[in-house]
Every structure is written in structure tokens, then in C-alpha cells.
Amino acid sequence: MCVYVRELTQEEGNKLLHLTRRGSTSFAMRRALILLASAQKMKVPEIARSYQCGEDHVRDVLHQFNKIGWDSLKPxxxxxxxxxxxxxxxxxxxxxxxxxxxxxxxxFTQWSLSKLANAAVQKGIVKTITAETVRVILDKANITYQNTKTWKSSKDPEFEVKKNASNRSTKRHPPTDV
Known part of the structure; x- marks a missing residue:
């Protein structure tokens, strides 16, 4: 039994012809060529040889077009x-x-991508995850990751006082007149 495309209207034939010449995708162009060949009563084996594809593919294209119409031309x-x-x-x-x-x-005080990946695994959120995957997830959520500058802090209770105090062991140099 031969399989052919259903009877096409003049408008449908023109639209298929237009697709073969100026189709937006090669997928649609190739399918339109198969449909036009079938509309000219070419048999499935002849179409398959002409367009260098399998006979099953040609039959699928014809059946899909007969069943769902123009949507069959979309990938x-x-x-x-x-x-x-x-x-x-x-x-x-x-x-x-x-x-x-x-x-x-x-x-620690700041996240890095690798520390965030390790923490996600430790907390049982995921079994494994890479730092790059964490970056992609944050990027899709519009969270920008930037390396932050960190400063050392001290556990010394007098740190703030000592930090700003003048160091008297440093010799003062007289100003130079240039």
C-alpha cells in the first residue's frame, strides 16, 4: 500500500513551495520538499532516494502532516x-x-564558590556539586559573585586601641625641604 500526503489545496501547495525556497529552517525546508514530492504522486522509495533519507522518515513526515498539519513542519x-x-x-x-x-x-567570614559548594554538600542539600554549577545557579538568580577583600581581625580585646596608637619605636625623620 502506498502512502501519500493528503490532497493539498492551491494555497497549501504555494506555502510549501515558498518554504522550500525561503524556509526559515532546513528542517522545514526538507519536510516541505518531501510533502511536495508526495503531492506529485512520487512513491516513498523514490522520495527517499531523491532526498537521501530513509523510507521510514518519509512515511513519518507524511503521516505527521496528514495528522497534525502545519505543526509537523516545526522541529x-x-x-x-x-x-x-x-x-x-x-x-x-x-x-x-x-x-x-x-x-x-x-x-570563615566570606563565601567562595568552592566553600559554598562544600557547604551545600555538608548540609545535605545535594550529594555533589561543583563550584561552576554553584556559579551558574547564582547567576540565574541574578546574584553576582565577586571576590571580596578580607581583612585580618584579632582576638586581642585591646586591638582597636593598639591599631590606631602611634608606634614610638619608629624613629621620626625631620622633614626635607626640596
């Missing part, structure tokens, strides 16, 4: 790999990044 991409982390995990990582490390029970 139906799978969308790639499914997200590794759930939205809940992502939001927990974002919340962790926005709190001070000390409040999260960490012994």
Missing part, C-alpha cells in the same frame, strides 16, 4: 538534558549563599 526538539538539581535544591543553595557563613555554622 520538536527534546530540550536537552534534564536539570540535575530540583528547584527546591537550587533555592536552598541561593538561600545559603545569601546568609553569612558564620550564621550557617561555618568557620
Amino acid at each position: 520538536n526538539y527534546g530540550g536537552g538534558r534534564k536539570p540535575t538539581f530540583t528547584e527546591e535544591q537550587r533555592s536552598m543553595i541561593i538561600q545559603l549563599a545569601q546568609m553569612p557563613p558564620r550564621a550557617a555554622g561555618m568557620p
Whole structure:
């Protein structure tokens, strides 16, 4: 039994012809060529040889067009790999990044991407995660990560007084007149 495209109207034929000449995607152009060839009563094996594709592909194109019409000319991409982390995990990582490390029970004052990744694993948010993935998650949440400058602090209770006090052991030099 031969498979053909359904009877096309003049308008549909013109639209397919236009797609073969000025189609937006090669996917649509190739399918339009197959449909036009079928409309001219070419058999599936002849179409497959002419356009160097499999007979099963030609049959699929014809059946899809007969069933769903013009939507069959649009690519139906799978969308790639499914997200590794759930939205809940992502939001927990974002919340962790926005709190001070000390409040999260960490012994440092500033987050780095690697420290944030390690903390997410330690807290059981995720099993494993890379610093780059953390950066991507923060970037999608419009949280910019910037290396921050840190200063040493002291546990000495008199640190502030000593810090600003003049050091008398330093010899003063007289001003020079130039």
C-alpha cells in the first residue's frame, strides 16, 4: 500500500513551495520538499532516494502532516538534558549563599564558590556539586559573585586601641625641604 500526503489545496501547495525556497529552517525546508514530492504522486522509495533519507522518515513526515498539519513542519526538539538539581535544591543553595557563613555554622567570614559548594554538600542539600554549577545557579538568580577583600581581625580585646596608637619605636625623620 502506498502512502501519500493528503490532497493539498492551491494555497497549501504555494506555502510549501515558498518554504522550500525561503524556509526559515532546513528542517522545514526538507519536510516541505518531501510533502511536495508526495503531492506529485512520487512513491516513498523514490522520495527517499531523491532526498537521501530513509523510507521510514518519509512515511513519518507524511503521516505527521496528514495528522497534525502545519505543526509537523516545526522541529520538536527534546530540550536537552534534564536539570540535575530540583528547584527546591537550587533555592536552598541561593538561600545559603545569601546568609553569612558564620550564621550557617561555618568557620570563615566570606563565601567562595568552592566553600559554598562544600557547604551545600555538608548540609545535605545535594550529594555533589561543583563550584561552576554553584556559579551558574547564582547567576540565574541574578546574584553576582565577586571576590571580596578580607581583612585580618584579632582576638586581642585591646586591638582597636593598639591599631590606631602611634608606634614610638619608629624613629621620626625631620622633614626635607626640596
